[in-house]
Amino acid sequence: xxxAEAKTRTRELLLDAAALTFARKGFxxxxxxxxxxxxxxxxxxxxxxxxGKEQLFLELLSSRASSxxxxxxxxxxxGAATATDPLRAISQYLVDLADxxxxxxxxxxxxxxxxxxxxxxxxxxAEQMREPHAxxxxxxxxxxxxxxxxxxxxxTVVFALFQGLVRRxxxxxxxxxxxxxxxxxxxxxTGIEHTEDTS
Amino acid sequence: xxxAEAKTRTRELLLDAAALTFARKGFxxxxxxxxxxxxxxxxxxxxxxxxGKEQLFLELLSSRASSxxxxxxxxxxxGAATATDPLRAISQYLVDLADxxxxxxxxxxxxxxxxxxxxxxxxxxAEQMREPHAxxxxxxxxxxxxxxxxxxxxxTVVFALFQGLVRRxxxxxxxxxxxxxxxxxxxxxTGIEHTEDTS
DNA sequence: GTCTATAAAGCGATAGAC
DNA sequence: GTCTATCGCTTTATAGAC
Numbered sequence: 447x448x449x450a451e452a453k454t455r456t457r458e459l460l461l462d463a464a465a466l467t468f469a470r471k472g473f474x475x476x477x478x479x480x481x482x483x484x485x486x487x488x489x490x491x492x493x494x495x496x497x498g499k500e501q502l503f504l505e506l507l508s509s510r511a512s513s514x515x516x517x518x519x520x521x522x523x524x525g526a527a528t529a530t531d532p533l534r535a536i537s538q539y540l541v542d543l544a545d546x547x548x549x550x551x552x553x554x555x556x557x558x559x560x561x562x563x564x565x566x567x568x569x570x571x572a573e574q575m576r577e578p579h580a581x582x583x584x585x586x587x588x589x590x591x592x593x594x595x596x597x598x599x600x601x602t603v604v605f606a607l608f609q610g611l612v613r614r615x616x617x618x619x620x621x622x623x624x625x626x627x628x629x630x631x632x633x634x635x636t637g638i639e640h641t642e643d644t645s
Numbered sequence: 646x647x648x649a650e651a652k653t654r655t656r657e658l659l660l661d662a663a664a665l666t667f668a669r670k671g672f673x674x675x676x677x678x679x680x681x682x683x684x685x686x687x688x689x690x691x692x693x694x695x696x697g698k699e700q701l702f703l704e705l706l707s708s709r710a711s712s713x714x715x716x717x718x719x720x721x722x723x724g725a726a727t728a729t730d731p732l733r734a735i736s737q738y739l740v741d742l743a744d745x746x747x748x749x750x751x752x753x754x755x756x757x758x759x760x761x762x763x764x765x766x767x768x769x770x771a772e773q774m775r776e777p778h779a780x781x782x783x784x785x786x787x788x789x790x791x792x793x794x795x796x797x798x799x800x801t802v803v804f805a806l807f808q809g810l811v812r813r814x815x816x817x818x819x820x821x822x823x824x825x826x827x828x829x830x831x832x833x834x835t836g837i838e839h840t841e842d843t844s
Numbered sequence: 845g846t847c848t849a850t851a852a853a854g855c856g857a858t859a860g861a862c
Numbered sequence: 863g864t865c866t867a868t869c870g871c872t873t874t875a876t877a878g879a880c
Contacts, residue, residue: 453845472758474673477873481765490847493875552761555754560673562751572817593840600837602820603806603829606813610805616761618771621801630802630833637836638799641792652863674862677856689865698856 532589534584668748717780791839
């Protein structure tokens with residue numbers, strides 16, 4: 447491993463550790479010491495690779511876009527594979543993701559709060575969401591008939607719905623079971639009015 | 646004003662200031678000094694009325710339930726008043742609320758993060774949501790036919806949807822215009838499939 | 845490039861005056 | 863009950879050794 451590769455590796459380890467620590471403690475709650483230690487280094491390595499805590503956080507915010515893109519692409523692949531019930535496939539995939547990576551939602555919330563409080567990063571935040579959003583819009587276009595409603599619009603609503611349900615699920619799991627994700631998505635397209643009355 | 650009333654007033658001023666400051670800076674980002682100053686006092690008054698920063702935050706989390714209940718009750722009244730299009734009335738009311746009080750959503754996010762990171766307050770958080778949730782469920786029952794889907798379930802989905810859209814609106818207002826809130830709610834009941842194709 | 849030691853600042857909380 | 867002054871701890875960031 448060359449010197450340059452070693453440094454890149456250190457940076458990535460620090461970024462991963464930062465993601466974990468910021469998710470668990472928040473931006474102000476997390477300390478640089480703690481982040482460095484979680485990565486297996488001391489603060490010296492951190493300051494050799496990043497200007498400081500804030501720049502590390504912002505770099506993380508930008509870099510996590512790529513991992514989101516990867517997830518979005520897998521979502522599309524999954525959706526194409528199980529074309530029998532694409533809506534159900536989408537919801538199941540996203541519920542699994544949220545349940546498996548418990549740090550994802552808190553980190554996103556932390557990013558959102560930071561962006562709301564520091565308007566100059568709002569654009570970065572919007573940018574971060576663009577590709578996953580586009581991927582979902584593409585999947586929707588391929589899978590269902592939106593009857594003239596722009597796929598972008600539908601994607602926005604679907605993301606909002608899932609984000610809200612994921613947060614709810616954390617506070618009160620019983621009120622937001624996995625099936626609700628699928629049902630809600632189903633309702634969005636066919637309407638509650640057209641649900642078979644099972645009461 | 647009696648001594649007891651004065652103290653109660655100080656407590657309330659401090660709680661209001663705490664809501665503002667925690668919303669704008671976050672739990673760790675806000676300082677007790679800053680909160681006291683925003684209320685027009687110094688830290689002495691704060692420590693005379695609360696055990697410390699954490700207890701102040703938790704008391705705020707609990708106390709804000711009552712103001713939410715008030716908002717929920719007004720929502721029900723509004724909904725009953727404009728019974729011509731209750732879905733549209735609900736969405737407009739909630740969008741106005743979110744746009745008017747810019748600190749509300751960040752404070753809720755801060756509460757949620759705190760609850761996720763400190764599981765012993767998850768119940769308090771769930772409790773806080775109960776009454777507004779019940780109010781919305783009642784309004785739904787009165788306003789629309791849910792075709793056997795429990796109103797509680799519908800309320801959960803509606804809250805999730807709105808919460809997600811409000812957050813999105815903060816980052817990218819163009820992608821989440823007020824009309825989208827009404828449309829999304831409409832779709833939930835009648836289905837995108839049954840939208841008139843206006844393309 | 846990374847570690848250890850330290851500087852400088854900010855924080856929550858307390859004590860005593862009024 | 864509230865204010866002012868201060869303690870003690872934690873934090874970010876830097877400097878110098880290796």
